[in-house]
Structure formats: C-alpha cells, structure tokens
Amino acid sequence: MGTDARQHRDRSISGEREVSGRVALFGGVYNNYLALAALLEDAPSRASELFCLGDVGAFGPHPDRSVEILKEAGVPIVQGNYDRSVGLRRGDCACGYTDPRDNHFAALSYAYTFRNTSERNKDFLATLPDEIRLLGPKGERILLCHGSPRRQNEFLWESLSPDPFLARLLDDARCDILAVTHTGIPWKRRLPDGRLVVNVGAIGRPANDGQTHVWYAVLDLSGEAFGVAFIPLRYDHERLADEMRAERIVEPFVKTVESGWWTTCLEILPARERARGMY
Amino acid sequence: MNAPNCPFLGLDSLWIQVAGLSCNLRCAHCFNASGPGNRGLPSLSREEVRSLLGEAEAVGVRDVVFTGGEPFLHSEMGEIAGDTLRRFPATILTNGTLLTDRIVERLAAAARGSIYSLEVRISLDAPSEEANDRIRGKGSFERALEGAARLEEAGFLPIVTAVTFREESDPAALEEFERLLRSRGIRKPRVKFLPVFRVGREEERSEGYGEEDRVTAEMLEILGPEQLLCSTARVATSRGIWVCPILVNETGGRMGDTLEESFRPFPLAYGACSTCYRHGAVCANAATAVREE
Numbered sequence: 001m002g003t004d005a006r007q008h009r010d011r012s013i014s015g016e017r018e019v020s021g022r023v024a025l026f027g028g029v030y031n032n033y034l035a036l037a038a039l040l041e042d043a044p045s046r047a048s049e050l051f052c053l054g055d056v057g058a059f060g061p062h063p064d065r066s067v068e069i070l071k072e073a074g075v076p077i078v079q080g081n082y083d084r085s086v087g088l089r090r091g092d093c094a095c096g097y098t099d100p101r102d103n104h105f106a107a108l109s110y111a112y113t114f115r116n117t118s119e120r121n122k123d124f125l126a127t128l129p130d131e132i133r134l135l136g137p138k139g140e141r142i143l144l145c146h147g148s149p150r151r152q153n154e155f156l157w158e159s160l161s162p163d164p165f166l167a168r169l170l171d172d173a174r175c176d177i178l179a180v181t182h183t184g185i186p187w188k189r190r191l192p193d194g195r196l197v198v199n200v201g202a203i204g205r206p207a208n209d210g211q212t213h214v215w216y217a218v219l220d221l222s223g224e225a226f227g228v229a230f231i232p233l234r235y236d237h238e239r240l241a242d243e244m245r246a247e248r249i250v251e252p253f254v255k256t257v258e259s260g261w262w263t264t265c266l267e268i269l270p271a272r273e274r275a276r277g278m279y
Numbered sequence: 280m281n282a283p284n285c286p287f288l289g290l291d292s293l294w295i296q297v298a299g300l301s302c303n304l305r306c307a308h309c310f311n312a313s314g315p316g317n318r319g320l321p322s323l324s325r326e327e328v329r330s331l332l333g334e335a336e337a338v339g340v341r342d343v344v345f346t347g348g349e350p351f352l353h354s355e356m357g358e359i360a361g362d363t364l365r366r367f368p369a370t371i372l373t374n375g376t377l378l379t380d381r382i383v384e385r386l387a388a389a390a391r392g393s394i395y396s397l398e399v400r401i402s403l404d405a406p407s408e409e410a411n412d413r414i415r416g417k418g419s420f421e422r423a424l425e426g427a428a429r430l431e432e433a434g435f436l437p438i439v440t441a442v443t444f445r446e447e448s449d450p451a452a453l454e455e456f457e458r459l460l461r462s463r464g465i466r467k468p469r470v471k472f473l474p475v476f477r478v479g480r481e482e483e484r485s486e487g488y489g490e491e492d493r494v495t496a497e498m499l500e501i502l503g504p505e506q507l508l509c510s511t512a513r514v515a516t517s518r519g520i521w522v523c524p525i526l527v528n529e530t531g532g533r534m535g536d537t538l539e540e541s542f543r544p545f546p547l548a549y550g551a552c553s554t555c556y557r558h559g560a561v562c563a564n565a566a567t568a569v570r571e572e
C-alpha cells in the first residue's frame with residue numbers, strides 16, 4: 001500500500017480539458033446498474049457532460065453490467081480504490097476500513113464483484129486514470145478524484161474536514177474546485193476565499209438518511225460564480241433488492257437498499273455522521 | 280543498526296497534552312506513567328492552547344486530539360473544547376471518571392455550535408468490573424460507565440477503547456463489551472481495541488522491548504510511512520513538541536520548541552515504534568485490526 005500511495009502522488013498532472021455550462025458528477029456506482037441507467041436518463045436534461053468519480057463495483061449485483069453501461073455511454077471515469085483493486089487482481093478492495101467487522105463485509109462484496117467481473121473489464125478498470133482535470137470557462141481549475149487528491153482511499157467526511165485542511169489539499173493539488181466521492185455521503189463546502197469542495201456522494205447506495213433514493217451532483221459553471229447542487233435520483237430499488245437476493249448477496253446490504261440506512265461498515269463513520277443514521 | 284527515518288508528510292493531527300501527565304487514576308499499564316501527583320509535564324493554559332490552534336490553522340491541520348494525563352482534570356477543558364470545535368474536529372481521550380453533568384453539558388454546548396465531530400474516547404480495559412479495576416483501580420469501572428451513559432444522554436457516541444494483551448482480534452471480547460454498553464443504555468456501542476505499549480509503567484510490569492523489536496528500513500518501505508502516526512501528527516506539550524504521544528517520556532522524542540521546528544523526519548529507533556508498525560493507525564478513532572503479517 002505504501003508504494004502505491006507514493007506512486008499515486010507522483011503521477012503527474014495531465015491534459016486539462018475545457019468544460020462549461022453544467023457538468024454532472026457522480027461516484028460510487030457499487031454495481032447499481034439500475035441507478036446508473038436512471039442517472040443516464042436524468043442527467044442529460046441538467047448537464048451537458050457527465051463524469052464518474054470511481055468505484056464501479058461493490059455490493060450490488062452483476063458487476064459487468066455497470067462497466068458495460070459506462071463504456072457504452074463513453075463516460076470518463078476516475079479510478080476508485082475498488083476499480084484499482086479489481087483491475088490489478090488484488091486480494092481486497094483497499095476501502096480503507098480498519099474495523100474487523102467492516103472488513104468482513106467489505107471482503108464479501110469484493111469477492112462477489114471480483115468473481116463476476118470479466119477479464120476484459122478488469123483490464124479496462126486497471127487503465128482508468130486516478131484523476132481528471134478540467135478547466136472552467138473563467139479558468140477555474142477543477143480536479144476530479146476518488147478519495148482525496150493525495151490518496152485514492154482517503155475518506156473526506158464533512159465533520160472531519162475543517163476549512164484550513166481543505167484549503168491545504170486544494171493548494172497542494174493546485175485546484176479551485178475539488179470533487180470527490182468514496183464516503184457515500186454528499187456534502188459541499190465553500191471556503192472563505194471562494195474555492196469549492198464537493199463530495200458528490202454515491203449513486204450505488206442511499207446516503208444513510210432513511211431514504212431509498214441516491215444522490216449525484218451538478219456543477220454549475222454558467223453564472224458569475226460557480227456553484228454545485230445535489231440531485232436526488234430515484235431508481236427501481238425494489239428490483240435491485242430482488243436481484244441482490246437472487247445473487248445471494250448478504251442480507252444487510254439488501255436491507256440498506258430497501259431502508260436507506262447503512263447496516264455495515266459503520267465503524268469508519270465519524271460521530272456526527274454516525275449519529276444521523278439508524279445503526 | 281541505523282534506524283530508518285519516518286518522513287514528515289504534513290500535519291494532519293495535532294495532539295495536545297493538555298493536562299500534562301497528571302491523572303486521577305494510576306493504571307498498571309499506563310504507557311506514559313501518568314498518575315496522581317505526576318508533575319513531569321505541567322498542563323497547558325487555555326491561552327496556550329488557543330495559540331496552538333492558531334498555528335494549527337495556519338498549517339491546515341485536520342483534527343485536534345486532547346490527551347494527558349486526564350484532560351478533565353484541567354479546569355477549563357470544556358472551554359478549550361469549545362475554542363477548538365469552532366475551528367476543528369476534536370477528540371478527547373479520557374478515563375471517563377470525571378464526566379460530571381456539568382462538564383458533559385459544556386461539551387454538548389460546544390458540539391452543538393460546531394459542524395465538526397467531537398469524539399470522546401473512554402478507556403475501559405475489560406468488560407467486567409473485577410478485571411477492569413485490577414488494571415485501572417478500584418471503582419474506575421462503574422464511574423467510567425456512568426460517564427459513558429451521561430455522554431449518551433447528551434447525544435454523544437462515546438468510543439470505548441480497551442487495551443488488549445492479545446495479538447489477534449477477539450470477536451468474543453468485542454461482543455462482551457457491546458453487551459455491557461447496551462445494558463447501560465448506549466444504543467450504538469463503539470469499541471476500539473488498542474495494543475499494549477511496553478513503555479512507561481507497563482515496562483516495569485512486562486520486560487519492555489528487546490533489541491529485535493525494531494522497525495527496519497525494509498519494513499518501513501513495505502508498510503509505507505503514511506500508516507504511521509509520526510508521518511502526519513505531532514504532540515504539543517508545555518515543554519515543547521514531541522513526535523508522538525507514546526514517546527513523551529523520551530528525550531529523543533522531542534522535536535523542537537515550535538510546531539514548525541518539529542516538521543522533520545523522525546528516526547524509528549524505539550521498541551514502541553515496532554508496536555505502531557505492527558498495528559498501524561493505532562491512535563486513529565476508527566477501530567483497528569491487527570495487521571496480517
């Protein structure tokens with residue numbers, strides 16, 4: 001892991017692509033191909049371009065379906081820790097959990113995803129870039145990455161990200177707008193100097209808020225000042241739950257899809273985020 | 280043998296030895312030998328902590344951790360928590376025995392006024408009174424659990440930390456702790472096991488570390504320095520800045536008078552470094568598992 005992290009930091013900043021208007025940002029697909037299909041229906045009316053912030057696989061069913069949908073739609077994808085692990089044929093998801101029970105459930109879904117991802121798609125996931133840089137109409141430097149600019153599996157929680165810390169991350173990564181995912185709970189912060197950090201949440205599982213819908217974000221570069229809005233995304237979660245059961249995916253994951261409350265991998269949550277959930 | 284240098288990667292966590300080494304308990308395994316009457320490190324004033332918070336802001340710290348000794352022996356811990364939470368997430372490491380209604384209400388007020396998390400970590404070393412009090416002192420079990428229950432009532436989610444003398448993770452012990460906490464009305468029990476550090480008072484109990492308990496350059500290369508606290512944290516005390524909370528009694532652990540001076544590599548020359556190496560992320564709030572070798 002150490003060597004990887006260093007390589008990650010050393011990988012240089014490459015071609016900035018220009019964007020304008022509204023840009024849809026989503027992450028954490030977690031094999032939820034039904035939410036992904038719903039997103040591809042919903043987002044084009046709100047945004048001219050779409051970007052995926054990584055983790056195509058995880059606890060949902062039929063991993064190849066999500067990969068194929070993304071490839072077919074030609075959506076640029078940032079590599080998440082899951083994509084990297086599956087792509088490099090690693091033994092675990094490198095999610096960054098530290099609790100034995102969190103790791104137990106993470107291992108179950110990783111084994112399922114790994115087993116059910118084709119060799120071709122594994123190769124595809126291995127080639128994904130670990131960041132995408134965009135340039136806004138007023139020269140805004142936009143950085144899309146998975147966990148944080150410095151580590152693919154770093155968790156950026158709202159209640160653990162004070163302004164000066166975020167400013168340091170943005171300074172070090174030389175960007176004005178930073179978009180991440182990996183934690184699964186959306187939040188945004190405008191720094192005193194106007195720069196913006198957004199965690200786009202995940203479309204693969206609900207945000208531990210007791211609601212069955214999921215979230216993505218639309219970055220608006222059209223006005224005087226840039227801004228971001230979160231979009232709730234409904235999809236056929238009952239069908240997803242049925243398909244998960246048919247695939248014998250463990251019940252706690254299915255319960256999350258049905259109830260909107262996280263049931264596993266809770267020990268990584270900071271106090272404030274944990275307090276909002278049911279478990 | 281030359282100890283490998285752990286590089287400094289930037290200050291994520293600022294630890295503050297707010298109450299020095301003064302503690303109302305005298306636990307048998309205490310790694311920094313805190314106890315009643317230990318004047319080894321004077322406590323820091325609210326003003327001194329404020330000035331540290333200003334320095335922390337300037338270098339982009341992610342979170343602040345208060346330790347001791349027992350932080351709640353400090354007469355202004357509630358106010359200090361409030362000062363901190365206005366700017367940073369905070370964690371307080373406590374034995375839980377001094378959590379009166381008054382201090383808990385102050386903490387709750389500080390937490391309400393902040394968008395950041397306040398974590399309170401309570402030490403409890405066994406899920407039974409008899410076994411716990413043998414290590415931590417008579418009455419400590421009941422008083423710590425009363426403290427935890429008061430925090431729960433005030434809307435906190437205390438983390439119970441237990442020093443484990445076992446090498447592998449122990450699901451049965453975890454369940455026992457959870458059962459105990461639930462029986463005291465704690466609805467979302469959070470339990471974290473910590474490895475024992477054979478330093479401080481524990482060194483007198485066990486044989487300490489041997490020459491073979493050292494981190495080598497090769498080991499550090501495999502692990503990656505970002506897994507070790509000393510790559511991203513420092514401890515502020517009334518006598519200067521130390522590399523980590525475990526080594527505050529080692530003169531070699533002192534990194535300078537100011538935070539700025541302490542931002543340099545540290546040679547992993549101590550036996551205790553091998554415990555951090557084996558367990559990783561020892562001091563983080565999320566529960567840790569023993570590293571697979």
Ligand SMILES: [Fe+2]
Nearest residue numbers: 055080081182
């Ligand atoms: Fe991730």
